[in-house]
Amino acid sequence: MANPTLLILAGDGIGPEVMGQVKRVIDWFGTKRNLAFDVSEDLVGGAAYDAHGTPLHDDTMAKALAADAVLLGAVGGPKYDALDFSVKPERGLLRLRKEMDLFSNLRPAQCFDALADFSSLKKDVVAGLDIMIVRELTSGVYFGEPRGIFEEGNERVGINTQRYTEGEIDRVARSAFELARRRNKKVCSMEKANVMESGILWREVVQKVRDADYPDIELSHMYADNGAMQLVRAPKQFDVILTDNLFGDILSDCAAMLTGSLGMLPSASLGAPTDTGRPRALYEPVHGSAPDIAGQGKANPIACILSFAMALRYSFDRGDEAARLEAAIETVLADGARTADLMGEEGGTPISTTEMGDAILSA
Numbered sequence: 435m436a437n438p439t440l441l442i443l444a445g446d447g448i449g450p451e452v453m454g455q456v457k458r459v460i461d462w463f464g465t466k467r468n469l470a471f472d473v474s475e476d477l478v479g480g481a482a483y484d485a486h487g488t489p490l491h492d493d494t495m496a497k498a499l500a501a502d503a504v505l506l507g508a509v510g511g512p513k514y515d516a517l518d519f520s521v522k523p524e525r526g527l528l529r530l531r532k533e534m535d536l537f538s539n540l541r542p543a544q545c546f547d548a549l550a551d552f553s554s555l556k557k558d559v560v561a562g563l564d565i566m567i568v569r570e571l572t573s574g575v576y577f578g579e580p581r582g583i584f585e586e587g588n589e590r591v592g593i594n595t596q597r598y599t600e601g602e603i604d605r606v607a608r609s610a611f612e613l614a615r616r617r618n619k620k621v622c623s624m625e626k627a628n629v630m631e632s633g634i635l636w637r638e639v640v641q642k643v644r645d646a647d648y649p650d651i652e653l654s655h656m657y658a659d660n661g662a663m664q665l666v667r668a669p670k671q672f673d674v675i676l677t678d679n680l681f682g683d684i685l686s687d688c689a690a691m692l693t694g695s696l697g698m699l700p701s702a703s704l705g706a707p708t709d710t711g712r713p714r715a716l717y718e719p720v721h722g723s724a725p726d727i728a729g730q731g732k733a734n735p736i737a738c739i740l741s742f743a744m745a746l747r748y749s750f751d752r753g754d755e756a757a758r759l760e761a762a763i764e765t766v767l768a769d770g771a772r773t774a775d776l777m778g779e780e781g782g783t784p785i786s787t788t789e790m791g792d793a794i795l796s797a
């Protein structure tokens with residue numbers, strides 16, 4: 435059988451630096467675990483603009499659609515700030531998300547014991563935390579029509595429309611239930627069915643999908659405002675949280691801060707399954723191109739490496755190997771290895787991006 439294919443789009447700023455360590459990890463799996471990938475690389479964002487005058491070349495788009503998974507570093511930087519909106523680096527990423535139709539955004543909030551002091555919450559509230567937020571990414575109030583600022587009488591009115599079709603709710607719900615099957619089979623769906631029609635439909639459709647096709651999953655519903663409160667009060671009560679675009683935007687940032695540094699947070703964006711049975715998928719760290727530290731060899735590569743771990747688990751059904759990689763990261767952190775972003779009050783000497791890669795590989 436042919437090896438699965440990975441397209442690497444390292445992008446700009448610290449993107450290529452952190453991706454350099456991911457490539458070493460991928461090679462390690464090929465030689466040490468007999469888990470080889472056919473890897474190709476291409477340009478995205480400012481790097482693609484510099485080479486082709488567009489932040490995503492059509493050929494690259496075609497490769498992304500054909501690949502089993504795409505790994506992305508980061509896009510953008512001050513060099514491109516003055517560019518016209520149509521060719522901004524971020525547009526490259528938006529085009530990928532749109533044409534791959536990545537409607538399900540997965541953001542884990544996982545707290546490594548060694549970093550529990552970094553949380554804004556008490557250590558015992560977050561130690562061992564491992565939850566996943568599934569956010570609908572391509573519909574809802576950010577896209578619904580009508581939208582705009584209109585004249586109404588003698589004043590203006592700003593309008594956005596929260597809109598969800600049954601099909602849109604159905605597909606993201608399935609993606610959350612599939613995910614839950616690989617975890618602890620527990621989903622909490624969050625909306626505002628008490629005050630929003632879209633929330634009523636959301637709750638109804640999610641329940642229907644569960645009853646019809648996922649009876650093994652324990653499903654609960656919660657109003658999103660209560661959900662926000664519970665998330666900072668007792669986050670460990672959750673496993674998978676399923677929610678819409680707007681609430682997901684807010685809840686996932688909130689969950690991110692439960693765990694500390696931006697340099698630790700991976701993400702996945704999934705679409706519909708292709709002929710291979712695998713979903714279209716793009717994996718990337720939550721952080722951006724970090725222009726303030728780019729080129730200095732001090733970026734933390736862990737978010738990007740954990741994004742590859744998500745690819746192993748969600749695109750390639752190798753949760754066992756993903757766990758191996760995550761355990762290595764846990765070990766390295768427990769041994770005290772820290773890039774600059776992970777240095778606390780106690781001080782010490784930070785290690786470089788490459789040294790963090792070395793440590794993870796040897797663990």
Ligand code: ATP
Binds near residue numbers: 696
């Ligand atoms: P974007 O708009 O692309 O999200 P941003 O400016 O909001 O970018 P980042 O580029 O993620 O955010 O940077 C925010 C801060 O976090 C910066 O000070 C950056 O140096 C730091 N940072 C981000 N990622 C990392 C990392 N992997 N390692 C160390 N520091 C990081």
Ligand code: MG
Binds near residue numbers: 722
């Ligand atoms: Mg940002």
